[in-house]
Amino acid sequence: MKVDVLTGLQWGDEGKGKIVDCITPKYKIVARFQGGPNAGHTLEFDGKKFVLHLIPSGVFHNDTLNVIGNGVVIDPVVLARELDDLEKLGVDTAARIVISKKAHLITPFHKLLDAAQEASKGSSKIGSTLRGIGPAYTDKVARTGLRIGDSERDNFRQRFNNHRERCIDTLKAMGAKPESTLALEDEWFEALYRISELRFVDSEYDLNEALDKGERILAEGAQGALLDVDFGSYPFVTSSNTTTSGACTGLGISPARIGQVYGIFKAYCTRVGSGPFPTELHDAMGDHLRKSGNEFGSTTGRPRRCGWLDLPALKYAVMLNGVTGLIMTKIDVLNDVSEIGVCTAYKTADGETRRLPWDLNDAIPVVKYFKGWNGSLSHVAKEADLPPQARDYIAFIEEYIGVPVIILSTGPDRTQTVMLKD
Numbered sequence: 205m206k207v208d209v210l211t212g213l214q215w216g217d218e219g220k221g222k223i224v225d226c227i228t229p230k231y232k233i234v235a236r237f238q239g240g241p242n243a244g245h246t247l248e249f250d251g252k253k254f255v256l257h258l259i260p261s262g263v264f265h266n267d268t269l270n271v272i273g274n275g276v277v278i279d280p281v282v283l284a285r286e287l288d289d290l291e292k293l294g295v296d297t298a299a300r301i302v303i304s305k306k307a308h309l310i311t312p313f314h315k316l317l318d319a320a321q322e323a324s325k326g327s328s329k330i331g332s333t334l335r336g337i338g339p340a341y342t343d344k345v346a347r348t349g350l351r352i353g354d355s356e357r358d359n360f361r362q363r364f365n366n367h368r369e370r371c372i373d374t375l376k377a378m379g380a381k382p383e384s385t386l387a388l389e390d391e392w393f394e395a396l397y398r399i400s401e402l403r404f405v406d407s408e409y410d411l412n413e414a415l416d417k418g419e420r421i422l423a424e425g426a427q428g429a430l431l432d433v434d435f436g437s438y439p440f441v442t443s444s445n446t447t448t449s450g451a452c453t454g455l456g457i458s459p460a461r462i463g464q465v466y467g468i469f470k471a472y473c474t475r476v477g478s479g480p481f482p483t484e485l486h487d488a489m490g491d492h493l494r495k496s497g498n499e500f501g502s503t504t505g506r507p508r509r510c511g512w513l514d515l516p517a518l519k520y521a522v523m524l525n526g527v528t529g530l531i532m533t534k535i536d537v538l539n540d541v542s543e544i545g546v547c548t549a550y551k552t553a554d555g556e557t558r559r560l561p562w563d564l565n566d567a568i569p570v571v572k573y574f575k576g577w578n579g580s581l582s583h584v585a586k587e588a589d590l591p592p593q594a595r596d597y598i599a600f601i602e603e604y605i606g607v608p609v610i611i612l613s614t615g616p617d618r619t620q621t622v623m624l625k626d
């Protein structure tokens with residue numbers, strides 16, 4: 205058996221949570237491989253809405269194990285809150301969720317550093333979610349991080365104290381020495397104790413052994429390709445590899461064991477936080493997409509910037525991820541848009557190109573317009589039910605990208621999902 209991967213192809217918030225939840229019944233295990241509480245994955249079913257930040261989106265299915273992989277950075281306070289919320293709904297979290305011993309911890313000091321670093325950048329700030337992601341991954345790479353497994357060692361308090369000293373020194377040097385952090389630390393240790401009710405496991409062994417037994421695994425990405433630390437719009441990116449390769453390192457899976465790669469994208473584009481966005485609409489249409497798509501961050505509530513679909517960027521993300529099947533979401537948001545724009549190339553001094561410039565600030569989009577369908581898609585259960593204009597839009601995207609759209613999402617609810625191809 206191989207691991208199938210689901211990754212975002214834009215700047216995050218493509219609808220990963222909804223789709224993972226929809227396809228989980230096919231899988232024995234769902235595993236998150238990177239990111240942390242910067243993610244907000246929304247699921248809707250039976251008239252209820254849930255936003256998950258650290259727990260994989262397979263958690264509402266009885267027969268699926270949810271793994272938080274070594275590549276994830278965990279804030280125990282956020283995780284404990286999520287566990288409490290799920291338990292109130294009757295989810296047996298201890299049976300359904302396990303954590304890699306090698307996953308790194310986000311401490312209160314990482315969050316303070318995140319805020320201080322952003323403040324020091326002034327107008328060139330990244331627009332971080334301020335969840336401590338960058339500083340936690342920095343500690344990981346600097347080989348000074350604290351891991352889930354470390355929390356079970358006798359010397360953990362001492363190691364935490366050393367970490368506190370290091371962080372306070374850095375904060376002081378930035379002129380951001382905190383008052384007292386005792387309350388934050390108490391809350392953090394309490395939460396750490398709470399999450400120790402989950403099993404801490406050698407998840408790389410468990411996952412590979414599950415594959416050997418023929419079990420199906422879905423790797424759930426967070427963020428999106430254009431936020432990838434290597435290939436995204438650097439420095440306006442997150443601090444992990446959001447693409448398929450991140451699933452290998454973030455779970456301990458060999459590249460030879462990657463199976464299908466599902467790439468998910470919205471029928472238009474959004475971005476939350478700073479950084480270049482070539483097809484951004486600063487006009488009434490941008491406002492319309494934001495309102496109609498309810499484009500406000502699932503984690504921070506910030507308004508998302510909106511714009512047309514960017515095909516060169518999408519093709520780039522498909523190439524990086526090795527996407528075998530596309531999933532298109534939020535097509536319903538275009539229901540009453542009579543002229544739908546799509547970026548097909550960029551203008552450069554040497555003419556038009558379909559290659560993403562290495563600096564996205566240099567990307568001037570060439571936009572082609574499609575006739576809209578001006579009507580609801582709520583009746584659509586199969587491809588043939590789609591209005592011809594919607595079919596043309598999808599066919600153009602498939603032709604341009606060279607990969608079929610296999611799932612179409614026509615609303616936030618689990619049931620508003622159309623399987624176009626097997």
Ligand code: GDP
Pocket residue numbers: 212216217218219220221222243244245246247248497498501502533534535536537613614615616617
């Ligand atoms: P994720 O981070 O990729 O999981 O996406 P988010 O949950 O942050 O943002 C996607 C938002 O769009 C959520 O509010 C979803 O409920 C919603 N959503 C998902 N698919 C659709 C869809 O097809 N149509 C509409 N209108 N909303 C959708």
Ligand code: IMO
Pocket residue numbers: 212215216217218239242243244245330331332333334335336337338425426427428431440441442443476477478502
């Ligand atoms: P999901 O998984 C959208 C953005 C932030 C900021 C940049 C860096 O829900 O799609 P960070 O907190 O990682 O240091 O922020 O990345 N960002 C996201 N944008 N969806 C997300 O996750 C994001 N996670 C981080 O807004 O611009």
Ligand code: MG
Pocket residue numbers: 216217218243244245246502503
């Ligand atoms: Mg999100």
